[in-house]
Amino acid sequence: MNQTDYYAVLDVSEQATADEIKRAYFRKVREHSPEEDPTGFQIVRTAYETLSDPQKRSDYDATRAFGGQIREWMDEAVEAMEDEEFDTAIDLLKRVVALNPHAYAAWDMLGSAYFAEEEYGNARRVFLKLVQEQPDVASHHLHLGACLLEEEDLAAARSALRRAHELQPYNAQPCILLSRSYRESQDWEQAIQWLERAIGADGKEDMFDFDALVELATTYVLMGDPDRVHHIGIRAEKILPADPDARRYGAHRFAAVGAMLHQARAFQAAAAFFAVASRLAPHDAQLREIAHDTDVHSRALRELDRLVHDREVVEPLKPICAYMVYGNLGLDEAKEIKPVAERAARDLSYHTPFDLQQSVRAIERKYPAVYELASDFFRETNIGRGGTAPRQQASSDVPDGCIGCGCWILIGIAVLAFLGQCNH
Incomplete structure (x- = not known):
């Protein structure tokens, strides 16, 4: 037989x-x-x-007639997907389903290729077909929910994702996407609850738990509570395996949260997340640079709190340094303090070159992050580096002990010109 x-x-x-x-x-x-x-x-x-069975017979006939060709196209489509050549994959998979309309694996891959190409409407139609023909397959509902979420149809997305969760309660992915849907509508309580369900959903710690923890950190940032993310980051880093691809992926996710924290002005937490990202991808020069810059930003703000009380630094330099730090960080405080910094620039003329030089050296020694962010100011104005004019005889309308008119012109014009060029 x-x-x-x-x-x-x-x-x-x-x-x-x-x-x-x-x-x-x-x-x-x-x-x-x-x-x-x-x-x-x-x-x-x-x-x-x-x-x-008419459907099974049609599927069997197609496989029987074109089995070799279908297998060849499927293999080529898989290779194209791995190479991120999604247009090629779409073309091959459309040929497969034309010959075998019930090749569900090909349909599923076709929907994924459309999704990767951000053709969410086409992807949605593919996964809707799969949901209708195979209603008990959780992945079809999951993928349909992801498409609807991208199309911002939150109610329909939640319905599909809940069905995926019902079919596979141990799968963290539907929970993570459900959390995102509630995050979109700023329903923070539901967003956090679904992420808590995702963590440990399958009874073990894996990359899905890592994703859920990163999403949880992101949610706290978006809801204006960035102080809670530090311990989440520590836990997430411990989950990552030693696999290089996993660590590169982890670096990308940590850097993304770090950028959000930086934008939320949580500079200390941002520095911590970027530092982790840099550790996970030690050969990424751009990440190292960002991690360094973020660390400088975080330290500079803390240093400013001490600098304002430091008697070793002349008073006018303090608001000028604050202005340079705030400006480099893109903070609104830069606009508020700029008039104060400009007045302080005029007051620099009441201090000797020696006092200014000693103050700048104190800033460089005790507040290195502030000094780094204000280095352009010190370099271009030449304050504290012996570049000012020698002290002249004080006139009757200039307080005793201050720099005379010639040095005031050099310092005042240089400082005010520099501050005027800043568009912070």
Whole structure:
């Protein structure tokens, strides 16, 4: 008996009607009874179940006629997906489903290729077809929910994702996407609850738990509570395996949260997340630079709190340094303090070059992050580096001990010009 050709098993032609297939089945069952020939009976039974179902028969006919070609196209499509050549994959997969409309694996891959190309409408139509034809497959509902979420149809997305969660309660992905849907509508309580369900959903710590923890950190940042993310970051880093690809992925996720924290002015937390990202991807020069800059920003703000009380630094330099720090960080405080910094620039003329030089050296020694962010100011104005004019005889309308008119012109014009160029 030819086990692979169901038409030969039942001894019918490829054009056989449903009645002919049924009669052939009963005839073959008598020849291969379950008691005397259980193996032969099972082959006959499988052939009948396939050919008596119109959908299964169509699928079988396509595979039988074009099996080699379909397998070749599928292999090429998988390779194209791995190379992120999604247009090529889409073309190949469309050929597959045209020959075999019930090749669900090909349909699923086609939907994923459309999604990767951000063709969310086409992806949604593919996954909606799969949901209708295979309603008990959780991944179809998950992918449909992801498409609807991208299209901002939050209610429909939640419905699809809840169904995916019902079918696979141990899968963290539906929970993570449900959390994002509630985050979009700023329902923070629901967003956090779904992430808490995602963490440990399958009873073990894995990359899905890492993603859920990063999403939790992101949610706290967006809801204006960045102080809670530090311990989440520590826990997330511990989950990451030693695999290089996983660590590069982790670096990307940590850097993304770090950028959000920086934008939220949580500079200390941002520095911590960027430092982790830099550790996870030690050969990424750009990440190292960002981690350094963020660390400088974080330290500079803390240093400013001490600088304002430091008697070793002349008073006018303090608001000028604050202005430079705020400006480099893009903070609104820069606009508020700029008039104060400009007045302070004029007051610099009341201090000797020696006092200014000692103050700048104190800033460089005790407040290195502030000095780094204000370095352009010190370099271009040459304050504290011996570049000012020598002290002149004080006139009657200038307080005793201050720099005379010539030095005031050099310092005042240089400082005010520099501050005027700043568009912080």
